[in-house]
Amino acid sequence: MRWTGKTMLVVIVVLVVSGVYLAVNARLARAGRDVLSLEARRTELLRTTSELNAELASRTAPETMMAKAVALGFQPAQGDDVLFLTIDGYVPPSDFVAPRPPAEPDGGQAMLSPAYTETLGDWLMRWFGPSGDSS
Amino acid sequence: MNTEGVTRRRIRFILLIMAGAVAALVLQLVRVQFGPYAPVFAARAEYGAAIVERVVPARGQIYDRNGALLAANGTMFYIEIEVRQLTEKSKKDIPLTLSKLLLLPLEDLYTQVTTDWPALGQYRIRLTRKDAQGSPWPLTVDKTVAEVINGFLADPLAPDLSGLDLVAAPKRVYPAGTIAGHVLGFVNQEGQGFYGVEGYYDEWLSGKPITVHRPFIPLEARLQPNPPSGVNLVLTLDLAVQQMVETVLKDTIESSLAESGQVVVMDPRTGEILAMAAWPVLDPNNYEPWLPDTVEEEEGNPVITPGVAGTYEPGSTFKVLTMAAALDLDRVKPETEFIDNGQIEVGGHIIRNWDGRSWGQQTMVGCLEHSLNVCLAWIAADRLGATDLYAYLSRFGIGQLTGVDLAGEVSGELRTPRDPDWTEPDMGTNSFGQGVSLTPLQLLTAVSALANHGEMVQPHMVRQVVGPQGAYWPQPTVLGRPISRETADKLTEMLAQSLEGETRYAAVHGYRLAGKTGTAQIATEKGYDPKWTVASFVGWGPLPDPRFLVLVRIDKPATAPWGSVIAAPAFQEIAERLVVMMGLPPDTSVAQQTVGG
Numbered sequence: 261m262r263w264t265g266k267t268m269l270v271v272i273v274v275l276v277v278s279g280v281y282l283a284v285n286a287r288l289a290r291a292g293r294d295v296l297s298l299e300a301r302r303t304e305l306l307r308t309t310s311e312l313n314a315e316l317a318s319r320t321a322p323e324t325m326m327a328k329a330v331a332l333g334f335q336p337a338q339g340d341d342v343l344f345l346t347i348d349g350y351v352p353p354s355d356f357v358a359p360r361p362p363a364e365p366d367g368g369q370a371m372l373s374p375a376y377t378e379t380l381g382d383w384l385m386r387w388f389g390p391s392g393d394s395s
Numbered sequence: 396m397n398t399e400g401v402t403r404r405r406i407r408f409i410l411l412i413m414a415g416a417v418a419a420l421v422l423q424l425v426r427v428q429f430g431p432y433a434p435v436f437a438a439r440a441e442y443g444a445a446i447v448e449r450v451v452p453a454r455g456q457i458y459d460r461n462g463a464l465l466a467a468n469g470t471m472f473y474i475e476i477e478v479r480q481l482t483e484k485s486k487k488d489i490p491l492t493l494s495k496l497l498l499l500p501l502e503d504l505y506t507q508v509t510t511d512w513p514a515l516g517q518y519r520i521r522l523t524r525k526d527a528q529g530s531p532w533p534l535t536v537d538k539t540v541a542e543v544i545n546g547f548l549a550d551p552l553a554p555d556l557s558g559l560d561l562v563a564a565p566k567r568v569y570p571a572g573t574i575a576g577h578v579l580g581f582v583n584q585e586g587q588g589f590y591g592v593e594g595y596y597d598e599w600l601s602g603k604p605i606t607v608h609r610p611f612i613p614l615e616a617r618l619q620p621n622p623p624s625g626v627n628l629v630l631t632l633d634l635a636v637q638q639m640v641e642t643v644l645k646d647t648i649e650s651s652l653a654e655s656g657q658v659v660v661m662d663p664r665t666g667e668i669l670a671m672a673a674w675p676v677l678d679p680n681n682y683e684p685w686l687p688d689t690v691e692e693e694e695g696n697p698v699i700t701p702g703v704a705g706t707y708e709p710g711s712t713f714k715v716l717t718m719a720a721a722l723d724l725d726r727v728k729p730e731t732e733f734i735d736n737g738q739i740e741v742g743g744h745i746i747r748n749w750d751g752r753s754w755g756q757q758t759m760v761g762c763l764e765h766s767l768n769v770c771l772a773w774i775a776a777d778r779l780g781a782t783d784l785y786a787y788l789s790r791f792g793i794g795q796l797t798g799v800d801l802a803g804e805v806s807g808e809l810r811t812p813r814d815p816d817w818t819e820p821d822m823g824t825n826s827f828g829q830g831v832s833l834t835p836l837q838l839l840t841a842v843s844a845l846a847n848h849g850e851m852v853q854p855h856m857v858r859q860v861v862g863p864q865g866a867y868w869p870q871p872t873v874l875g876r877p878i879s880r881e882t883a884d885k886l887t888e889m890l891a892q893s894l895e896g897e898t899r900y901a902a903v904h905g906y907r908l909a910g911k912t913g914t915a916q917i918a919t920e921k922g923y924d925p926k927w928t929v930a931s932f933v934g935w936g937p938l939p940d941p942r943f944l945v946l947v948r949i950d951k952p953a954t955a956p957w958g959s960v961i962a963a964p965a966f967q968e969i970a971e972r973l974v975v976m977m978g979l980p981p982d983t984s985v986a987q988q989t990v991g992g
Contacts, residue, residue, distance in 0.1 A: 264406055267410065296619075306453065307565075318568075322574060336639075338972075342975050344981075356462035358627040360861055360863055361863055362453075362621070
């Protein structure tokens, strides 16, 4: 009877550990799905941003703006229409610098907690390994 | 006791069965993991767990020097069919709906949808359409049509489109339309850049695609690796100047009933190309007629980017280079006199003036002002000689690539005494721009030495390269100093006097400009064309420190053949607008009024 009780205890412990392990893996998988869907969302938003930029550029294209200006009664300035002034201390606008393209992430490792990245073996080693570092 | 024994035996029996089951499981696990079929199981697990995707980074964007977007990324949708999901109804509804929506032949679509693809080993196909030549092209739709199709897919009362799928893909868009189309080039559906900036910087713009395994059930929470992005480019081009130049060119072509033309505007101090226009225009948003397979194969495809690939005989605009060589070697001075008898013999070949007249006593200024072929042939044959003439033309880069960062540049052709087919009369005709072919940008680069006080700077189109790590500004490259500063300034002054005299069509009130007209015959296989000419003008200003250098080339004008009549007024119109757009005050108004302090 005592032997049977011990066996059942071991089985229960194994089941509990397995349950915990399964729960952690389920959370991990769900987090992974979230990451994937966020990445898809990010891609979609980048695409939308790019499309909106193109649309904005299209609406302010020189031919469009020229047509609007002419419709409003403007005409291209000729040399005689322009009066040049010298303004002391005037600082011309600085040169345009294009936006940087998105940098390549470092695989996302730096952003993730070890809870999502370490294996059970790693966890056990951390707790019971030779260094005894359980912090 | 007896009951206890029975219970114990039963428990042992159950435990035995459980141990047996566990042992069988462990055995199976070992077999799956390490057995002879382990790779097969591993592949199956991999196949079911993830899809392999090729991730293409967003192509870099292209801006003008002031930040106006010239090339951006939009979205297009491929229409794909998942063959196993087709129903009998959708096999009819899909071709019918697409045919009506996209105005495509029903039969072709029906054939594509109803073909027995599984028998050919294909389960997912991409629909195509046929172009004018009958070649199949992937069928793509824009966002608006995609929304309509998605609406049909979601509506149970709409036609049955089961099995149809829209697959998003990047598409290059050019918001300014045809403006600067020849300079930009284009990108095809596969993301490959052709011609102009898109062709030259294709590798930099496109980034590096990578292949990733995308799991259906991720067993770890990590970001998928992103492919290295393409760089963004800022061009030297000024979109406002480009648009103005294209308008002037179009008006000139239409008013002169010409066939085609080009205008290039450059900053002679830095080699920055501010505008490069060509007519007929190229629409990079509708590039199919311009694809290499479609375009009739000509040398260097001159129709694509004529500014760097369209060679021509320059005619009298070339005379400034001959005169520059003679002045630099001190073989003539501006006041050197020449008696023009109306013709001269060089190597047994008689050379006459453009009008057949003899102009009598002339100075070198007069020779340029009246564009006298006889005078320039005399300078080449009598004052320079072949060795010096061709040495200088080589220093000016004639017959060589400029190295501009645009795809498709050609070098033109200049025969020299080293070539077996060179003859002495070539020296006479070359002196006034006949028998030599070059591109508009080559001539502009050579003349930039005159406009930039003797220093020739490499023309370039990209001003700034911006990658994920930061911005890089390419520095101007000096190609050489073919003539001295004194010679350049002296010749510029001679040409300014010439412009104020004969070529007053090109003058701009309040500014001193220098320039030279050109009226060149067009070489054909049977000699020179008796009817058509290339009318051109190259000019720069404002003096004494020029900020712009402009070349106007008009091919086959019908209303008049002369550069002074056709191209010079176009230069004048461009220069009048340039001084305003670039904020260049006239000579007389500098510091007229001071505000602030």
